[in-house]
Amino acid sequence: MMTSMASVRLLFVEDDYFTRLAAAEMLHDEGFKVVEAQNGTEAVGLINGPDGFDLLLTDVQMPGPIDGIQVAIHARRRHPGIPVVVASSLPLHAVRLDRLEPRKTFVGKPYRSQALVTTLRHMLQA
Numbered sequence: 001m002m003t004s005m006a007s008v009r010l011l012f013v014e015d016d017y018f019t020r021l022a023a024a025e026m027l028h029d030e031g032f033k034v035v036e037a038q039n040g041t042e043a044v045g046l047i048n049g050p051d052g053f054d055l056l057l058t059d060v061q062m063p064g065p066i067d068g069i070q071v072a073i074h075a076r077r078r079h080p081g082i083p084v085v086v087a088s089s090l091p092l093h094a095v096r097l098d099r100l101e102p103r104k105t106f107v108g109k110p111y112r113s114q115a116l117v118t119t120l121r122h123m124l125q126a
Contacts (some may be wrong), residue, residue, distance in 0.1 A: 013058035040066025083123035
């Protein structure tokens with residue numbers, strides 16, 4: 001169990017600029033070390049980089065060839081067991097989470113700040 005959120009490296013994948021800006025700032029204020037990606041292609045590049053991540057928060061629907069589920073699957077191949085939080089304005093039943101076992105969860109959008117932080121912290125302790 002991690003004791004400091006400042007040591008938690010969070011990859012946050014969100015295509016909407018203003019949503020990403022506001023949520024990343026809130027998460028940073030909560031003590032997370034947030035690394036942002038604006039689409040799936042950028043996220044995969046970061047995942048393939050030399051620095052690992054402790055947690056992945058990704059939107060499902062994004063422009064381009066790689067959606068959030070594909071980002072999560074790629075992250076799991078590179079870092080088995082990484083906790084994954086998938087976000088979408090779609091209902092849960094429309095999101096293909098079954099491909100992300102174990103340590104995955106869903107959050108609805110728009111983000112509710114405290115609920116999101118609580119979910120992220122819970123995933124780190126699971």
